[in-house]
Structure formats: C-alpha cells, structure tokens
Amino acid sequence: MHNSGCIEEINVSGEECPSSDLACSACKELTSLDAQIEDARSLLRTLYLKRCQVKLRRNLHHDQLVRSLPIELVSRIFVHCLHSPPPPSLPEDDANAAHDARRPNPVSLVLAAVCQRWRQIAFSTPHLWTVVCVRISGPSIAHYPQMTSEWLRRSGHLPIWLDVYEERLQPALSGIRRQLADPAPIFDAINRHISRVETLKLHFNRKYLTLLRGETPILHQLFLSITGSQHELSSAAFRLADARPSPHRVIIRDMPYTAVGIEWASVTHFEAFSLTSSECLLLFCHSPHLTHCKIENITMSAAEFNPLDPQTITLSSLLTLILDPYRRCTPHAAPSVVASLTMRSNCALRELIINWFDGTLSQLIDVVKMMPSLEELSASHFRIHDEIFELLAATTSTQEDTPPEEVFLPNLRVLCLSGTPYFNWWSLPPIFSQNNTDTDVVLRPLSSFHLHLSFSRRGPGEEEGQTPEEIDEDVKQRLHELRAGGKEIDIVNVFDDSLEL
Template sequence: MSQTPTVAQLWQDVDDLVTAIAQAPDTQQAALISQLGEAKHKLNMAVDPMARLPLEIQSLIFLAVPPSRNTHPYPPHPPPPDPLSTPMVFLQVCQLWRDIALATPQLWCNLGMVDLPRSPKYSNLCGYWLSRARSLPVSLSLRGFLALHQDVQDLVAQYSSQLESLTLGLVVPDATLIDPDTTLGLEHWRGLELSSLKNLSLQASDPASFGSIRRWLDVLAAAPMLSRLELDNVFFEPENNQELFPSPLRLASLQDLELGFPFMYDVLGTNGSSSRILRHLTLPALRELSLSVLDVGYGELNAFISRSSPPLESLHMAIPFNWSLSSLVQFLRLIPTLVSLHLSITSPDPRDAAKLFLLFDTLNTADFLPNLHNVEMYADLHVPVDYEQMLRLLTFRRTSCPGRLESFKLQIPEYGPGTPIPPSDHLKSGLRQLMEGGLSLHIGHPSENLL
C-alpha cells in the first residue's frame, strides 16, 4: 500500500518540476507546466486547511465574508468590479481561492456600476462578472450621470430576464439640464424583458424630472413580479392627455411603495417624490406606503385606496400645510388594516399643530383604525401638549381596542419652538404606569424623552 507523501516530499516535487521546466526544450514545456500545476495543488491540499474542506463549505465561507466597505453615498451600493473589492480580491490570492470563487455563482449576483460613462473595457469586465452568476437572479445598481453607452445598455438587456433588483441613481448637477429621454435611455428601458424584476429603485441626488409618467408605466407593466418600488427625489411631468391613460395599471405583486422619505422631505426639503403616479396605479397587494409630498387631492388618494383595496399595514405620510383633519380622517378610515401609522407635521401654523390633538380624539374610538399597534408623529409643535388627553387616548388604546397599542412616539424637532413643558407629576405617573405595563412611549426631542 502506497504511503501518503509528506509535505517535504511535495515541496521537493514542486522544486524538481521548476528546475525541469527551466532546462527542458520548448516541446516539453506544456506537459511539465501541467504537472507543476498538479503538484502545487497537492501541496496546497496538504498544507492549506481550506483545501481539505468540501467545495460546499468553502463556498459558504466565501459567502460569509462581509462585502467591501461602501464608499458611495446612501443607500448601500453593491460591490463594483474593483480589484480590491469582494469578491474580486478572492481571484488574486491563489489558484485554489480563484477556483472556489469561480465555482460559487452566488458571489457574482450583485454588481454596482458607478460614474458612467466608462470605456468598453469597463462594460466587458462587468459582463465577465455577471456571466459568473450563471442563471441565478442578479441585482444591478447604475449610478452617476447615466448617459449610458450602448455597450452598457446591451449588457443590461442581455441580463434583463435575470434582473431581480435594479437601481438607477442619477447625479443631478443641474436639474434644468436633464433630458430624461437621453439621460435615462427611456426608450431602452421600456423595451426590456423584466419578468423576474422584484425591486426597482429610481433615485436622484437632487429633485429631478424623470420624464413622462406614461413611459415609466410601460416599464412597470413589463415587471409583473415587482414587489417593491422606490422613487426618491423623482418627479414626473404632468400629463394633460388623458387618452394616454385608459385605465390604471394593475400591479398585483407590488407590496412596498416608497415615494420619498417624509421626515427628510419635510425637515430638510429633500428626498421628496411626486404622488401623482398614484392616479395611474391599482395595487391590491400593497402593505407599505410612504408619501413624502402629497401633491394630489384627498379625493384622488381615496380613489386609489378604494379601487386597490389593499391589506395596507404601514403608512408613512407627510401632512401638507393647511391640512384638512376631516379629509385625513376620511382617508384613514379606508385603511382598517393599518398596524403602523407615521405622520410628519411640520407646518409653522399653530392651527395645523392644534389639529393633531383633534386627531387624538378620533383615535380615541374603537372603530377607527382598530388594528393599530404603532403610532409615530413628528410635529413642529407651536401649542402645548395636552397630556391629560394623551393619557386617556393611550389608556383606551391599551385596554379597549382589538389592536393593542405597543408603541407611541411624539417627536419634536430640536430646532423647533422649544422643548414642551413636561407633564405634571400626576399625569407623568399615569404615563409611566403604561410604560411599566409594556407600552413603548416617547415624548420630546429624538434625543430626549420627557418621561
């Protein structure tokens, strides 16, 4: 029975082959180089613990390596085809690690392409990257000034049927210079096969027009599996020709629609998005809705909810100046499934802030939002907090509603009209009893709880 060679013998085999290659004629070089590769592999198997693991375990270890540090602005960006980024760095360690990386298609399913346009060499490199994902779903993030080269458009088209997530991030040096048709290649996106697309995100560094709603509806119609749509700083041109919209587009799989981030828009004037697109959508599966700019009337908002009849559970909403309490209440009554309600009210008008406490009276009824568990309100208050009313509301919601209230936050900006007066000792005691009973309760600045 042959004995397993020692590490010293394996090293000697490698040294002997290196010497032989240096002395051999050209006709023998290829065979000897092949033998050298096999000898190195045997040596690696003997000295490298990684090499003795099954390929499945090796792949899991590689997949557990944290991605390269994100140097791009929010939101997180997939790895770029950079030699120092994961997983490209695996290819440069040794032949074994290269083989493992190339045999693990899950490593190559996410790709970020930044600062377009680039040379054809760049898109070729991205093509090699995506080919290693084989037939798995892929996620693409394209960021920069998206005057896409034809070779990049061709690459996206090649993998469009595998696209599971697509992010188009536009850096806007001057929104007035943007031509959506050429900058975003709208005609190109409208023609893609997006049968696997589940997540679509359109983002701009500053508010920008993304062109015609009609054209983007055509893009959405090509994505029947779409479950999440994010529009951040994205606004659409008004459509005056109603013949272009014979009926709202029905997206049966869409569960999460984010039209900007209400807090960021109201406070900083950024991260807004037009809600006009709601006129043209029917979303029967919608569970989460975020509205940063309410630039449609409540009648259109109610019509959207009525025709969609969604199982909506979470609503983030910025309240416009001079808002109507009755209109808001009527709208919320259409959503009895609501579990989490987040309202942002930053109007400087004291009358608008006073309506907030009138809303509390409506919440203090069992048939209004019966399944509500979480309430968060961001309010630039110019009126005193009615703690007695708040105690009644919270006690009622904890004890007399089908959906037992679990958390309540009333946050006031630190740069606002000042810290509100804390509750009296008697009312503070009652509120703290609710907290001891399990209610998460916060009143005051984000960094300071008056309770």
C-alpha cells in the first residue's frame, strides 16, 4: 500500500485522554510508568555519581604512584613521559612527508585519561602542555579555538613548541570544507600566546599567513612548508610583526627566500627544498654565521640576474655543506664555485654532500684537497676512477709533524661515492689504515665506506674501461677481513642485487 500523506504522531502520555471525568486505566498506568522511569533515571544518575566517587577512592587506594609519592614528584615523572620533538628538518625521502605525517596522540591527554586524579595532576603540570599541535581544518573546527586556548592556558608561561597544520583533504572535498571552515578564531587564540613560541612549524595554505601575528622574541626554530599555486607562493610573505624574529634554525619549503621576514644574520642552520642561485647568494651574504647549509634543489631561470658578487662572500663558521644542484642549472660552475667559497671562507668544513653531475673526479679531488678538516664526504653522479683511492692509500698513515694541508683528507671518517665505476677492485682495500703502534704515526680514521655503483652496458658486453661487476675473490676476502676488524663497508649495484660482499 502506498501512502503519500503525513502520519500524525500519537500522544501516548495520557494527557489527552477522551474520558469525560477521570483518565482511563491505560493512561493512569502510562503516567505511573513515566514517573517510575524518571525516578529510575534520577536514581541511575545518583548511583553513577556515587560510583565515580567510590572509584576515585578505589583509585587513590590502589594507585601506588599517587599514594606513595608527593604530587610534585608525580608531576616530574609525568614530564619525563613527554617526548621532546626532534629539531625541524627536511625529510630525507620525500619533501611532502612532514606535511602528511600523522601527529601522534599527545602524551598529556593519554595521562589525563587514566583517572580523575591523574587528570588533575596532568592539568596542573604546565610542562606537559608546551608541545602544541593545532589543526586548522576539519569537521569539528568550531571547537578548535576553545580547545587551543585551553591547551595554551595550561602551559602557563613556559616556552612553546607550536605546530600549526592544515589537514590534507581529497581534491573533491577540500574546496567545500574550506569554504565552511573559518580558522581565524584559532589564530586569535594562538596570537595571544605567540610571544612564548620557541619553535614554530607551519604547514598550511599561504592565504592563512596573514592571520598569524605578534612579536616572537624567543623564536629559535622556524619551519615553513606553505602550499598553494606557483603564482600564489610567489606573492606569499611571512611577516609576524614589525620587529623581525631572530631564529637560529630555519627550514623553508616552496617559499621564496625574500618572502621570509626574519633577521637572517642570526641563522646558523639552514635547509631549503629549493632556492634559485640568486637566493643562494643572498643567503650566504646575509647569514655569515652559517654552520650547516642544505639546499636540495638549486634552480636558475633564463631571466635571473645575480646582483651580488660571489667573490665577496665568506662563511668562516661553515661545518656542513649539502648541495644538490638541479641538472639544468650550470653544473659546470659547481666545482670552481665550491672551491672558491671554501678557500675564501677558510672554514673548517667537516661534512660535504654534493651531486657532482658533469663534474670530473679530478675536479672533486682539487676541491676536497682544500678541506683538510673534512670528516664526511658524499659525492654522486660522476665517474669513479682509481685516482681517489690511490691518494687515500698513499696517505693512510703520516708522520705526526706533517702539516694537515699536505695530507689528502687526513681526518676523513666516512666516504660515500655514487656513480659509474672505472676502477680496479684491488684499489679499495689499501684505503684503510693498518694497525701501527708507532707513537709518531697518525692514522686516517676512515671507518665507513659506501659505494653505490651504476654499471652502464652497451649491448651484451660492458662499456670499455668499466669495472667488472664481479668482485675478485681475493678482494672479497680482504674486505671481509676489514669488516671483521670493525670497518663498515657497503658496496651496492643500484640496478640489481648481483653485487654482494
């Protein structure tokens, strides 16, 4: 049967009984049952509250932690459960990984959920609330401003580690949900405490940058991962206040260097997913105290103009330099530029990681000869010849009074080479120092050696002069002996697993 009309709801309360004088027996019974149900509900609420009180007493009796220790000591124990976040850094494998990574459940909320007494202690321990992860999108965004404000209030007056991020949405839903969500109240709650921010991580669309405002006098670490179209990012600007912050550690991704309003002279640790060559020059000019510099992609457009003279730049404090120039960007200039920079700076560089592309091994050797302080060297995308191994073998041990500049990489501990092999397998074992008890002999501390080899093939045979893929058995035996003696040796064919020690 099809009924297209509305069905009238029936009143079963007994209030509209058609009996002339008194309600019928059914209505009386319903009224009585309703009263009993309400009494039962009231009793249930009373019993539930009583149960909570008894449970609290039970927890206090059975909780040896709270019973046996002063509240101040319990609070200290709770603080030790809080894992300090690692320093912000670009991911090794994927620049988007940090943006997409799931945030773990906060330890403070886990502790507060155990029982009422633990919750009271957790809520009154400011250190538990100094790590703040704030999401500015999602279906429950209306509650986020109050939650953020409460969290920040519990942190008292302590420095804050703040991560503000936008949930990555499906393309079909992102536009709709962002139209409905207004994150401005969340930023208002943050801005009231922004003067206490010591570490700031931002992962959201560039249009929200203007909502974050305030003085940040103690800002030490800054991570910017701003999203948007290429045109939008070109006009993005990070400006918190008239007084610029002075962070020491700065990581930027997909944002112009010139759009980051900070005091660059204070920066000692810098990482970027991509910079133009002009931006690199500006960075080196404005940050003379750099100790660690990592640039994953260096780009150059045809219209780019470098207003600075690179010959005026020095980085005397530089210890780690990681350069990965994009292949279309004048790789032939890289060897001379790196050599010139290190010579002028007279820096005690300890780690160099560089993609050499069309640079030759001889050029690489000329560069690292100027870096006697180098402890870790990683170079890739070039032809590997015997020359570098012969130089290392000839200087595995030197006299104590030999000037460091006369020894090839005297402090080298880690060597990583990646490229096409054109060397003799027998040239590898001699690069490691032999045990020597002479007190006036200095041994090179090389203990870690990694080779990632790309064998090129021309038809069924190997390219002329290329290293054979099969390692000589005698060489294998010697390398195994070195491994047994504590050396870390790793030789890999990047195309397959046929090359094994």
